[in-house]
Amino acid sequence: MRRWAPLLAVLSLTCRPSDRAAASGGGPAHRIVSLAPSITELLFALGAGDQVVGRTVYCLYPPAARAVPSVGDGLNPSVEAVAARHPDLVVLYRSPQTETAARQLEVLGIHTMMLRHDRLEDVARTAQLLGRATGHAAAGDSIARTIDSLLASPVPAPGARIAYVVWDAPPIVIGGGSFLDELAARAGAANVFHDLSTPSATVAIETIAARDPDWIAIVRDSVGAPPPAWAARREWRTIRAVREGRFLVLPADLFGQPSPRAPEAVALLRRLLTR
Amino acid sequence: MDRGLILDVKDVSFRYAGAARDALAGVSLAVSSGEFVALLGPNGSGKTTLVRVALGLHAPWTGSAAVLGRPAGEWPRQALARIVGVVPQREDNLFPQRVRETVRLGRYPHLGAWTAERAEDRAAVERALERCDVVALADRWLWALSGGEYQRVRIARALAQEPQLLVLDEPTASLDLRHEMELFELVRGLVDGQGLAAVLVTHDVNLAARFADRLVLLADGVVRAAGSPADVLRRDVAEAVFGWPLTISSVDDRPQITPLRRHT
Amino acid sequence: MKWLGLILALLASLLAAIVLGPASVPAGELLHSPIFWELRLPRALLGVLVGGSLGVAGASLQSLVRNPLADPFLLGLSGGAGLGAVSAIALHLGGAWTLPLAAFAGALLALGLVFRLGLVAGSVLDPRVLLLGGVAVGAFCGAVTTAIVTLAEASELRNAFLWLWGGLSGASWQTVTLMAVYVPVPLVVLLAAARPLDLLTLGEEPARHLGADVLATRRRVYLAASLLTAAAVAVTGVIGFVGLIVPHLGRALFGGRHRVLLPASFLAGGILLVLADTLARTAVAPRELPVGIVTALVGVPLFVLLLRRWTAD
Numbered sequence: 001m002r003r004w005a006p007l008l009a010v011l012s013l014t015c016r017p018s019d020r021a022a023a024s025g026g027g028p029a030h031r032i033v034s035l036a037p038s039i040t041e042l043l044f045a046l047g048a049g050d051q052v053v054g055r056t057v058y059c060l061y062p063p064a065a066r067a068v069p070s071v072g073d074g075l076n077p078s079v080e081a082v083a084a085r086h087p088d089l090v091v092l093y094r095s096p097q098t099e100t101a102a103r104q105l106e107v108l109g110i111h112t113m114m115l116r117h118d119r120l121e122d123v124a125r126t127a128q129l130l131g132r133a134t135g136h137a138a139a140g141d142s143i144a145r146t147i148d149s150l151l152a153s154p155v156p157a158p159g160a161r162i163a164y165v166v167w168d169a170p171p172i173v174i175g176g177g178s179f180l181d182e183l184a185a186r187a188g189a190a191n192v193f194h195d196l197s198t199p200s201a202t203v204a205i206e207t208i209a210a211r212d213p214d215w216i217a218i219v220r221d222s223v224g225a226p227p228p229a230w231a232a233r234r235e236w237r238t239i240r241a242v243r244e245g246r247f248l249v250l251p252a253d254l255f256g257q258p259s260p261r262a263p264e265a266v267a268l269l270r271r272l273l274t275r
Numbered sequence: 276m277d278r279g280l281i282l283d284v285k286d287v288s289f290r291y292a293g294a295a296r297d298a299l300a301g302v303s304l305a306v307s308s309g310e311f312v313a314l315l316g317p318n319g320s321g322k323t324t325l326v327r328v329a330l331g332l333h334a335p336w337t338g339s340a341a342v343l344g345r346p347a348g349e350w351p352r353q354a355l356a357r358i359v360g361v362v363p364q365r366e367d368n369l370f371p372q373r374v375r376e377t378v379r380l381g382r383y384p385h386l387g388a389w390t391a392e393r394a395e396d397r398a399a400v401e402r403a404l405e406r407c408d409v410v411a412l413a414d415r416w417l418w419a420l421s422g423g424e425y426q427r428v429r430i431a432r433a434l435a436q437e438p439q440l441l442v443l444d445e446p447t448a449s450l451d452l453r454h455e456m457e458l459f460e461l462v463r464g465l466v467d468g469q470g471l472a473a474v475l476v477t478h479d480v481n482l483a484a485r486f487a488d489r490l491v492l493l494a495d496g497v498v499r500a501a502g503s504p505a506d507v508l509r510r511d512v513a514e515a516v517f518g519w520p521l522t523i524s525s526v527d528d529r530p531q532i533t534p535l536r537r538h539t
Numbered sequence: 540m541k542w543l544g545l546i547l548a549l550l551a552s553l554l555a556a557i558v559l560g561p562a563s564v565p566a567g568e569l570l571h572s573p574i575f576w577e578l579r580l581p582r583a584l585l586g587v588l589v590g591g592s593l594g595v596a597g598a599s600l601q602s603l604v605r606n607p608l609a610d611p612f613l614l615g616l617s618g619g620a621g622l623g624a625v626s627a628i629a630l631h632l633g634g635a636w637t638l639p640l641a642a643f644a645g646a647l648l649a650l651g652l653v654f655r656l657g658l659v660a661g662s663v664l665d666p667r668v669l670l671l672g673g674v675a676v677g678a679f680c681g682a683v684t685t686a687i688v689t690l691a692e693a694s695e696l697r698n699a700f701l702w703l704w705g706g707l708s709g710a711s712w713q714t715v716t717l718m719a720v721y722v723p724v725p726l727v728v729l730l731a732a733a734r735p736l737d738l739l740t741l742g743e744e745p746a747r748h749l750g751a752d753v754l755a756t757r758r759r760v761y762l763a764a765s766l767l768t769a770a771a772v773a774v775t776g777v778i779g780f781v782g783l784i785v786p787h788l789g790r791a792l793f794g795g796r797h798r799v800l801l802p803a804s805f806l807a808g809g810i811l812l813v814l815a816d817t818l819a820r821t822a823v824a825p826r827e828l829p830v831g832i833v834t835a836l837v838g839v840p841l842f843v844l845l846l847r848r849w850t851a852d
Contacts, residue, residue, distance in 0.1 A: 210562030
């Protein structure tokens with residue numbers, strides 16, 4: 001799931017604010033195909049896990065999701081594979097590529113929901129939408145309340161300065177448009193690249209060095225992962241945090257996508273920062 | 276044997292891969308310095324093939340081809356280029372070039388990969404430009420030249436090689452009368468003045484007869500007649516080779532053929 | 540005089556590259572700053588080596604395949620490099636040098652394939668077949684690469700494409716040293732072939748009659764130029780337009796003789812890439828533009844200027 005982060009971050013550029021939900025013909029959906037890992041996670045969190053009959057190959061969280069049959073890629077979905085699961089609802093991540101697939105599914109008479117799911121506030125809204133659609137409205141509202149209260153709580157004064165580095169060749173960092181930036185702010189850390197409005201951006205190593213973050217945040221599959229290979233290279237060691245080995249290794253299941261467990265993510269980040 | 280035998284082709288036969296018949300069969304050609312030889316014959320008679328075999332580009336199936344007494348195929352390419360200057364039929368300049376630049380290329384057979392051009396090279400280029408009367412064009416672009424000027428420049432390049440033998444393959448093919456005459460006069464002048472040998476492949480029988488010392492008439496890969504213009508351009512021989520009724524006249528003591536109309 | 544101008548231009552661009560950057564380092568502190576020593580200086584030097592290599596490779600290949608629009612990447616090398624890099628990632632091969640080595644290996648594979656295709660009638664290397672073969676091999680490698688990216692499950696693969704788009708961001712003293720040791724050999728081979736290349740521009744037959752060993756020259760030039768390009772791709776990805784336009788700049792300034800054109804193309808290529816990279820780093824700071832875009836943006840107006848001078852002549 002950590003592999004999704006840069007991808008989702010980059011793709012958030014393409015989303016529009018309004019969501020589109022096709023009118024469903026009656027009761028809650030019982031055969032749902034989810035075409036984004038964040039959606040899959042949300043569905044299971046709502047308690048609608050056994051209503052999910054299809055997921056993408058990247059949907060690996062929670063572990064129970066792996067038992068659900070995969071229908072392939074979520075960004076370039078195979079309409080046939082999705083239709084073969086006989087869904088009554090297909091939830092897609094909003095992007096120009098998925099627009100086409102959504103139209104094709106509609107033509108086949110399958111109801112679709114296109115959701116923007118990039119920032120924490122999106123989690124609250126999609127939780128409510130999906131809660132109603134799956135007959136778990138209460139759970140949906142509960143999640144929405146948790147997220148809203150997180151968002152309503154005062155932002156702590158920024159203490160440590162961090163930079164998220166998601167790729168090294170070329171160096172890609174997370175900017176102000178991403179949920180990771182939000183998580184950092186809630187945890188009392190300042191993203192040194194907050195001034196970049198896009199979710200991610202290519203920068204030069206010397207820019208990172210010049211902004212001199214206290215910590216380098218990387219998203220990995222497990223918390224125990226070693227520092228990245230590029231940390232040993234001379235060019236990267238011009239960055240103080242790399243020289244001093246100050247890496248924050250963030251688990252992908254919490255930090256790979258905007259998730260209902262955002263408060264947990266913020267708490268973990270806060271703990272790591274005070275280490 | 277004779278004064279400077281340069282090309283010695285004896286009894287060669289050659290067939291192109293996959294061809295139905297021989298391109299050359301039992302052809303001989305000897306060219307000495309100070310001689311102007313014209314190769315004549317219809318299309319496909321083997322004129323260009325003969326030149327290629329003579330210069331070692333193709334190995335003959337039978338017979339032998341030697342340059343200055345050494346088998347043509349054994350000559351290193353660069354050494355041969357110092358002996359023979361060839362002006363091929365076709366040339367396709369990739370990038371725009373000026374006249375002087377292209378004539379300078381004629382010095383390359385005398386230069387190694389790393390040696391710089393010397394004063395003698397520059398002098399040779401100037402001499403070649405003068406002899407071909409293209410000095411005034413030296414800084415012009417090649418594409419701006421007329422057909423006749425362009426051919427003279429190519430001959431200048433061959434001259435810059437300071438060869439003993441000049442080979443020209445259909446140099447007047449697309450030239451008008453004036454430039455054609457100028458070219459033949461030029462070649463004649465070089466042979467007379469510098470003692471060069473020249474082999475000129477051409478369709479123009481009459482001009483060849485006016486200017487060349489010897490004619491070699493090829494048809495279907497076989498030498499049908501060879502010798503002085505007077506010997507070769509006799510009515511019976513010429514009519515048999517060209518397959519058309521002719522009448523022979525004389526200009527400058529050289530025979531000239533004129534084809535007759537079949538019906539009057 | 541022109542050479543002096545070119546060398547001065549190179550020094551000026553190097554100066555700009557080490558002084559300018561998204562991190563503002565005051566001139567006085569430059570020599571003490573690790574940003575200068577570990578980041579800007581190696582990056583500027585790599586720009587010269589890679590830009591120069593692409594310029595020389597472009598000039599030689601344009602003459603070899605008899606096409607003024609030839610670019611070093613036209614011969615399938617970029618496709619091969621991409622395939623190598625993507626395969627390495629898909630196979631989860633780790634290691635700091637995996638990507639460049641795999642890209643280099645892929646480029647060599649493409650080189651070998653195109654060479655084999657170009658052997659017409661057993662041993663003759665035909666320029667037109669090289670060109671067509673290069674396009675075919677490049678397209679094929681590109682297709683296989685896309686297939687791997689589609690079928691495999693590593694999303695790092697999509698980031699690999701970003702790397703392949705080209706850039707000097709990975710510059711280090713290691714890569715600079717590697718290139719500095721590697722590049723002279725193919726360069727010398729190409730310089731030695733300068734005169735035969737001049738002759739080849741007349742056509743195969745005239746070249747032969749002027750003493751050129753056409754076959755040997757073609758082989759040497761093809762291999763040396765391709766090896767230069769393969770190293771450039773392995774180290775900095777595909778940076779387009781440099782190899783295409785620099786030879787024409789060189790010809791406009793210095794004429795077509797390769798003894799002069801090749802060194803001029805090296806210098807001009809270095810200048811163009813270093814300038815483009817400096818612009819890429821500073822124009823939209825703190826963000827960085829892909830350098831291939833900047834080389835095109837800078838190169839096209841220059842090219843148009845040249846074209847107008849040519850046609851006015």
